[in-house]
Amino acid sequence: MSNFKWTFHNKGGRRYVKTNYDCCAADGSMRQQWKHAVIVVCVIFIILNISLYSNTIAWSDLNMNNIIYEDSIKFRKLLEQDQFSEKFHPVGTKRRFPQCIIFGVRKCGTRALLEFIGLHPQVQNAEHEMHFFDEDEKYNLGLEWYRKQMPYSYPEQITVEKSPRYFITEKVPERISIMNSTIKLIVVLRNPTTRVLSDYTQVYYNKLAKGVTFQKIEELVIDPYTGEINTDYKAVRISIYHHHFERWLRVFKREQILIVDGDNLILDPVSEIKHVESFLGLEHYITQDNFYFNKTRGFFCKKQGSMEKCLGATKGRPHPGTHPSVIRKLNKFFKPHNEKLFKMINRTFKWS
Numbered sequence: 001m002s003n004f005k006w007t008f009h010n011k012g013g014r015r016y017v018k019t020n021y022d023c024c025a026a027d028g029s030m031r032q033q034w035k036h037a038v039i040v041v042c043v044i045f046i047i048l049n050i051s052l053y054s055n056t057i058a059w060s061d062l063n064m065n066n067i068i069y070e071d072s073i074k075f076r077k078l079l080e081q082d083q084f085s086e087k088f089h090p091v092g093t094k095r096r097f098p099q100c101i102i103f104g105v106r107k108c109g110t111r112a113l114l115e116f117i118g119l120h121p122q123v124q125n126a127e128h129e130m131h132f133f134d135e136d137e138k139y140n141l142g143l144e145w146y147r148k149q150m151p152y153s154y155p156e157q158i159t160v161e162k163s164p165r166y167f168i169t170e171k172v173p174e175r176i177s178i179m180n181s182t183i184k185l186i187v188v189l190r191n192p193t194t195r196v197l198s199d200y201t202q203v204y205y206n207k208l209a210k211g212v213t214f215q216k217i218e219e220l221v222i223d224p225y226t227g228e229i230n231t232d233y234k235a236v237r238i239s240i241y242h243h244h245f246e247r248w249l250r251v252f253k254r255e256q257i258l259i260v261d262g263d264n265l266i267l268d269p270v271s272e273i274k275h276v277e278s279f280l281g282l283e284h285y286i287t288q289d290n291f292y293f294n295k296t297r298g299f300f301c302k303k304q305g306s307m308e309k310c311l312g313a314t315k316g317r318p319h320p321g322t323h324p325s326v327i328r329k330l331n332k333f334f335k336p337h338n339e340k341l342f343k344m345i346n347r348t349f350k351w352s
């Protein structure tokens with residue numbers, strides 16, 4: 001280094017700076033140092049790239065659950081960017097097909113169930129409803145596409161996805177069975193009359209947000225000509241549970257399907273979650289400490305360490321007032337259908 005010199009000289013009226021770098025080759029020491037530095041930088045660069053591409057960088061401080069439930073919007077966005085998450089995910093995790101699907105029923109508490117079971121460290125939830133088996137455009141993308149929509153999970157974890165419309169869509173049981181005929185399935189059922197009111201409420205608020213006036217529930221539920229229940233109203237048809245359930249039992253064994261009591265899930269989430277843990281073969285982990293009752297919302301919300309989270313504002317909205325005679329008619333209408341379901345599933349509910 002001591003041989004290194006700066007020299008200034010003029011050429012054509014301009015000042016130039018020159019070093020005696022070349023002359024250092026005379027003893028070779030300077031060039032050797034540069035060479036070593038370049039080689040070291042190249043080696044580090046290559047190792048770094050190999051590590052990134054083979055996902056061997058240990059993000060040991062990033063616990064998988066923290067990533068999924070991390071409330072930081074910035075980080076969530078990064079995770080959602082396929083490119084990013086394909087390269088950066090915790091060591092030993094992969095995207096796997098769901099081993100459990102919550103297949104319905106709409107407005108029976110499917111989101112609450114998914115969020116609550118997701119508190120278990122051995123469960124990874126698909127954040128969004130996939131609608132893979134009920135939407136032909138998605139189904140035609142193939143099973144590999146579906147797998148790639150799943151969250152990263154460790155080998156001992158169970159991936160769960162929920163799409164309530166699976167329950168009522170004809171082709172779905174068969175399609176799921178083609179993927180995995182021994183898959184575990186969960187369905188949440190709620191008093192069918194309450195479900196109709198909840199279904200109506202959802203559409204009512206959607207229309208309200210768009211500034212569209214919506215028919216009164218009585219006008220939809222009651223056939224104006226006969227005065228009887230209008231079975232053309234979709235919300236009513238969905239609540240005739242045995243019609244849909246029958247299709248599932250044609251494809252899957254009864255033992256493969258766990259029925260969660262959606263009414264009890266509201267009142268006592270821990271007891272319902274315990275059934276789910278047993279069904280999935282998981283240790284009992286979720287306790288009363290994972291919940292607190294939010295008086296403003298009128299529902300239980302989840303708690304994990306310092307994180308407290310209620311379901312979104314679209315869950316648990318007050319239902320528009322309905323004339324008691326309509327409720328009575330709905331209860332009467334569903335009674336024989338409920339009886340058929342109870343026989344079919346070998347279980348009863350106090351629904352009317």
Ligand SMILES: Nc1ncnc2c1ncn2[C@@H]1O[C@H](COP(=O)(O)OS(=O)(=O)O)[C@@H](OP(=O)(O)O)[C@H]1O
Pocket residue numbers: 105106107108109110111112164197198199201265266299300301311314315316317
């Ligand atoms: N803990 C908690 N917090 C809020 N809401 C709860 C909870 N547990 C169950 N529920 C009930 O879930 C109902 C919505 O059901 P889904 O999640 O299946 O609806 S959806 O089909 O996904 O739109 C929703 O129905 P509505 O009350 O009619 O909004 C709730 O009653």
